Amino acid sequence: MHNLHPVPVRVGSLNIASGRCPDGASVDAAGLAAGLDGLDVDVLAVQEVDVDQPRSHRVHQPSVVADALGAVDWRFAPTLAGTPDPFASWQPLSGVLDHGGLGGPHYGIALVSRVPVRRWHVLGLAPGPLKLPLVAPDPRTGARRLWWFPDEPRAAVAAELDGLTVVATHLSFAAPTALRQLRRVRAWAAGLPGPVVVAGDLNLGGSLAPLATGGRRLVTERTWPAAAPRVQFDHVLALDDVGGTDPEVRRLAFGDHRFAAVTVHPGPRHGTATRPG
Template identity: 40%
Template sequence: MRIATFNILHGRSLDDGRVDVDRLAAAVKSLDADVLGLQEVDRDQPRSMGADLTAVAAEAMGAEHSQFVAAISGTPGGTWMAATGEEQPGSASYGISLLSRYPVVSWRVVRLAPLNARVPLWSPDSRRPFLLHDEPRVAVAAVLDGPFGQFTVCNTHLTFVPRWNGRQLRTLVRSLEGTPEPLVLMGDLNMQRKAAARHSGLEPIASAVTFPAPRPTRQLDHVLVRGKLRAAGPAEAVRLPLSDHRALVVEVDAG
């Protein structure tokens, strides 16, 4: 079973600054994942030509089942509000997706609260910090009927705020108690490997630096497991012609 997680930067390329849905489709197809978690996914956004990027990815990989879950409704960096899951069809939104070639038994959405304060950030173009409103985060989980029987996969994109992302990860793992195991939790966790293992209590099975894409120095993207699953070989951080992250891919077998 081939698992991949990829923060797609809404499909934008660092080389030309454009979103090209055909380029996104080709990149997803090249990963050849059976189960794929995507982060920073647009739907009906002008900057990505109003495309449903989840649908583009699902068709490219041959996923019979997929679920997009909005974290925010509106435009990132512009006017937005926390998504509730009750947004009107056709409204611009931004979030995460989980895609699977295996049948889905059930879906679950977990909403994770943002830090209720403005966060100081430093811009590369300025020596002075600016205050940013932390965005709400979300996770989507599915019970899949896979080659080793039923198991649970969860995809998320946690905040970049230190310590708060650890709290979000602990909350998420607690919310998944009682779901069928093995459990796979993947995504852009915005923390390094040791912190991901410590806060989740799960085992990291994919070790490779993923960020920044041109010359990665850190692993922000992870695949964590609990139960009888193991990596069947070394993970690969795949450079693709879009995004500021590399895709993280690992072959998984029953332990």
């Protein structure tokens, strides 16, 4: 049975962008851990996470993040096998939860928790048809040029805690697809024990996320780009009537988004409830 008086849980979201710093270089394992020093967060949704990628020193980033935060449990949900690049030399994945090595480079999202997790869930989200224009170096020549990146599959990972379920996700760069994916997450979360909060880079600014879900933002501050934020892409979104205190947005040494966190107060009336779909 759930605790009838669940304790507050500090929930955060961080897009680490493979650990890249403003100069474009990725930190090593020690640099990644050092950059997380001082983050007081019980559950952290992490996006753009690398495993065994040459560009990020072949670090198993989910494991390093979990160790740095003192997590007691965590999951990595890879969405791509291979290295994301404009040549699409990767294979889509979905529905995989891994607590160790997969063999070879992978990329995806993670959810780490300093509090015990009762049960894990994963949801695969289909990509959209649009491509993203980006100017980046050609790995063959070093010259900067315009690339068209295809959309990639996404995922959502849910951790059932004592009196709260936290869903981590990273949605499409195309707003219409991100809205479709968020509605899919909302419908899926209706079958999970409530209350539920969604944490992650939703790629939806301002009030779009709550409008699409009927939820409520527990953090309301711009988060992207990290150097001079113009829009809030990174959310802790309450899908139920829960309290949120001490919101925080902070720039870290790596990542192109700011870290966002808030203390969630589940409330005793939600202890054993599962909301109808």
